[in-house]
Amino acid sequence: MKITKVLIANRGEIAVRVVRACREQGIASVAVFSEADREALHVLMADEAYPIGPAPATESYLRIDRLVAAAKAAGADAVHPGYGFLAENAAFAEACAAAGLVFVGPPPSAIRAMGDKTAARRIAREMGVPMVPGTIEPVASDAAARTTAAEIGYPLMIKAALGGGGKGMRLVRAAGELEGALRAARSEAAGAFGDSAVYLERYVSEPRHVEMQVLADTHGNVVHLGERECSIQRRHQKLIEESPSPCVDPAMRARMGEAACRIVEAAGYVNAGTVEFLVDSERNFYFLEVNTRLQVEHPVTELVTGIDLVREQLRIAAGEPLGYTQADVVPRGAAIECRINAEDPFGGWLPSPGTITGLRGAAGPWVRDDSGVYEGCAVSRFYDTLLAKLIVWGADRAAAIARMARALAEYKVVGVRTTIPVLAHVVAHEDFRAGRLSTHLLDRILPELAGSRGRLRSVAIVAAVLAEHERLGRRTLPPEAPSSTDAWRAALRPGVWGGRR
Amino acid sequence: MKITKVLIANRGEIAVRVVRACREQGIASVAVFSEADREALHVLMADEAYPIGPAPATESYLRIDRLVAAAKAAGADAVHPGYGFLAENAAFAEACAAAGLVFVGPPPSAIRAMGDKTAARRIAREMGVPMVPGTIEPVASDAAARTTAAEIGYPLMIKAALGGGGKGMRLVRAAGELEGALRAARSEAAGAFGDSAVYLERYVSEPRHVEMQVLADTHGNVVHLGERECSIQRRHQKLIEESPSPCVDPAMRARMGEAACRIVEAAGYVNAGTVEFLVDSERNFYFLEVNTRLQVEHPVTELVTGIDLVREQLRIAAGEPLGYTQADVVPRGAAIECRINAEDPFGGWLPSPGTITGLRGAAGPWVRDDSGVYEGCAVSRFYDTLLAKLIVWGADRAAAIARMARALAEYKVVGVRTTIPVLAHVVAHEDFRAGRLSTHLLDRILPELAGSRGRLRSVAIVAAVLAEHERLGRRTLPPEAPSSTDAWRAALRPGVWGGRR
Amino acid sequence: MRFVATLADGVEKVEVAGAGGSYRLTIGAEVWEVDARLTAQGIYSLLIGGVSYVAEVTDDGGACVVDVGDEAWVIRVEEETRHIIRTHGGDASGHAGQTLTAPLPGKITHVAVAVGDRVEKGDTLLVIEAMKMENEFRAGAAGTVAEVRVQAGQAVNAGDVLVVLEA
């Protein structure tokens, strides 16, 4: 069952990540692209690329028929779904199998058993893993939701039965907010996962989000690769992740890892998966859900364990055994990931589509830039806001934090608003540095950020005024009729300002 | 002896490397720049930056007086010399000490004892470390050189008594070439190190270049961090380096490391240093020289050991103890570095100064880009050709090689010629993959590279013709008198070709 | 040359002298000697008294956004005479807050109000979906809905008027 060519049913940084893994394995990569994505980075980087439809994902990246047809036409023998889109869609996995394509992920039965949070919570209950009180089944109607919500008590969480990434998730503080929150959650869930089913769960205050990475091969071997802490969130979407978690000691890691492996084994799970837990202030952990796919934040685990998760996914899909045991997985140092999103953190986190006119990423020692964009590329309004993941490794958590602060300061994006300024503030915050994390930390410290002022304000004015000064200087010059060569060269050369080069 | 502000007496990627280390340690960084370097990356990245003179290095980066004055004026308490320029100049270390500045490097006595290859070879002989036959003292005159050369026999090597990096080094195959080679070597040595002294050494055929990284603190602790193999060279300058060496097993590593530590201890050496060995085809090793500074290729050691060498340099300079022993240094996996130089490998390796009009670096998992340039910056004719170091880590050597091949394919530089195509060919070559390395490998396989043809030739013609087609299309458009805003925006926006955005 | 810079927290008069990369700026009572270069698309290098700053300047429709250090400012810069004309000629944005315009392109997924509805500050007016996120827009002040120019399912561009409220 050798894999020689993989179609990547995704876009953005994760499609680029899979292209890279394929190339390193000597496997050909096939990208697909919507009409909005002809010039996207994953198209440029893959060995081959084929159009699959108009810009809206429902007409392209979510079209199982077109993806399977493209894979067959290109002669691919496997399909990697990335995360999001169809990654946790059992019907897609089945369609691939029916077309003779290896699906790089768990078998459809395991996607159904674990990916559907309802079924997963049933299994976890059977395996004796602790859970937060809530509905096991999706709520059928608004009326039923009202009744159940009254039993669970407010505040509570609405969560999409399929999917993850914070989409289709809403906090409801009181009964009056329930109806609107249900509508919003269902609408988001339908748009993101093609299924509007949601369930309710008791709300845990100041919780930490900690998840275990597992790998399971087709020969019955299961290992965990330690935990990731993903407590820094906004709008229930992760913004900063790290491994190891500052709240997890070796004994707790062993217990959580053992619980994660138990759930995964019970479901006949194969390939990479993540078991999510909620940890309360007394360091009790509760099963939340299983993500039957690669996580956005997988790189922190990779940097700490030295194990290439996408390579492992491809090897497992090809039927190869893991070749190592739990004892061989030895963590080293600490890793942190920051998500650089096209959002305006000072403007209500509104998405910020546009063209990236200037870009200078962070680099240097132990800095990893998993980016889906490049200078000059468009950031489309049709897809999610994730531009790049900035990941660092350090010998310990303090070294990793110092390195992340340095890397964020280096990262320059012009043309769209990004989360970088807020990420920098969080990483510099004493609560973050002390490891006092919770999923509310960001909301709590955000108001502090708006007020900082001082010398930099004047420097910003200097830059803005000089930009306008330069703009006026250009305007007053007579428009030149450029010679042919000069016109071409001018188009290829960045503006020079304040002197000749 | 706390260090709070460091002046970096260098430029290019190594100055950027030191800025990054300082920032991660909470140490302020001070850049210096020549008239050619106002817009260089190290100036942009440092906390402060001061001009030190005209473009030629002899009037700026080699001016001890100006460097010390800049450090004092900026309130720096330490000076990091990087590599090259004054890094192995004992007079510079003394001038720093006299001005009350901590020199981040060995004491002047150790620079004199080890940095001067003549003295170092004397010590190595005393310590019983094997050496290649040659002159211990520099050759005084051409006449003396002729006599000595006849004793050693041809072919032989001329090497600069100070410095390294292949500068001031020449292979002499026969007596007739001696005079010209001496002149060239002396001239290069004088330009690069301010001292034209050279010595002669018997030439070893198909040798490997293997070096040991050592760290020594002020408390008498000395450890080695394993070896680097640097056999892929052109013009005696390293092009590809890796750690561990495919020819070194644990027993040989222990013997070489012990010999390296013995030499360093005998010289009262402190800070980071490198002991270079030549290894023949029977895996015998011979002492070559000690480099009393950070090496260009230090990152491969960092990625394998997890130890940040510039951080260690700063800690040692501040008087801190290493805090670990030889047993704590545990290598993991394999790392490779490729030097991306502004040279034309298909045009006699001629330097290729110019403006980098397009740049897209490599990134993603376990790829490190230590670059000194950015898109739009000038590559000056006054300084060396090193643009960036591309370093990868892999779980084993094969994984690292596959990753390097992937990363080199991603790396795009437009505007100057680079070594990237040749690096890609070497990394793909069966001799390199098999670990059959020697300092002659590159020269041997270069002729194979020129001949490769095929489909890509037609693709190149397609790109070239479409570029010209586009250029003509622009020319035939009437020159627009742009409105004010459009002119500004046009200057900020890359050219769009083949469609509207 | 004389400019006026308008920030969220104040208005500053700025005078610029110099050329060729070397400038003297007077901001109120402060004097700044600046060595400035545009090093890449919208990325500026400023050396001020030896301190090295890198500022990102993004054009944002009339104003610009400046990122420097970990801070970001929205700054509107005008020639002084233009500023005087604009501010004395009556500012069209004086009635902002009564009119909800789309701050970004996207698709209307839900309209929560109809003409004639009375809304309180903070009430949801409508929801725009963009980049896979549902973004709720709320009334900035109490009022009565005078116009609803969009309906669910409709695509909108940045700047489109969506809802008009009367006080």
Place this chain on the structure above:
Amino acid sequence: MRFVATLADGVEKVEVAGAGGSYRLTIGAEVWEVDARLTAQGIYSLLIGGVSYVAEVTDDGGACVVDVGDEAWVIRVEEETRHIIRTHGGDASGHAGQTLTAPLPGKITHVAVAVGDRVEKGDTLLVIEAMKMENEFRAGAAGTVAEVRVQAGQAVNAGDVLVVLEA
């Protein structure tokens, strides 16, 4: 439109049809359907039959250097009529090899020949120092030195004539 592409190993006639990113190129007998975009400064994305190529095109004084895959080509592209005029009007570069011009800016560190010297192919003519490297330039063929236009210590620009040889 018809072009002629001149490479080190041959001359190709190329015809281009199409616009707006979608082109058909005929190179000799081969036909290439190409979807092409300029994605950043001189970096082109080409999709040819689904295969994705990224080509870097660097202008190099009349010709261009194209990097694609691990290969690099120097290609001179001209409109067909221009090519015909140039090649029939007598090519000034026909005598190349007799004249040594500086291929890059730098400083002359050594001049090894004087007017009237007889040189053999491979003899060193002079040395240019650039980017901290000494670059030796040798005679491409045997001849007699007719002119030496530079001396040691002098700075030169790319294209400057340095030495002229007569056969």
